[in-house]
Amino acid sequence: MKKTITLLLCFLSICLFKSCDELPELPENLPLWYAIEKGVIEYGDLGTLYFDDFGRMERHEWQNGKVMLYLPDKTVELDPEAKTYKILIEMEKLNSYHYFGDEVSWYLSSKFNAKRTNEEIIGKPCIVWVGTYEEKEIKYGGWKRIIFVAELDADSYRATSFTEELPEGNLFEIPEDYTQIVIEE
Secondary structure: OHHHHHHHHHHHHHHHHOOHHHOOOOOOOOOOOOOOOOEEEEOOOOEEEEEEHHHOEEEEEEOOOOEEEEOOOEEEEEEOOOOEEEEEEEOOOOOOOOOOOHHHHHHHHOOOOOEEEEEEEOOEEEEEEEEEEOOEEEEEEEEOOEEEEEEEOOEEEEOOEEEOOOOOOOOOOOOOOOEEOOOOO
């Protein structure tokens, strides 16, 4: 899952390093959250993504044991083995949204001469954009604004299963028996 975040950050950074003047403006009132209320996505050996409230709350469980919570007001890193947590970002309200969907993919893909394709991934009809950056193929897409595939060389991931049911429990809360580690600035 660490690779997932790294890949997405790289992809978005590439967009940002290119001249912003070349990008068309996003339409106002654009739906930028998942089009599914809740779910669980397995990404093979990278980890698992749990989401609720259309993606406004996410839990990423990495195969290395670390857990990330993306909540409406903060981002938290949990260490289940040490029973500790760090608040990485704390804001009144995060301005976060997802960068995939019919409505915004053209915005990102315009930087990479990407072509829209259709691909079935784990039984879902996905929209996948295929383009190039520095002579390397980029593949990015999914279903209902949920990313099912992102490929850039070896830094790639693909959904291996999906369900719209969440397991019981407090997935999006910091456990009471965890100790906070304060990050010095």
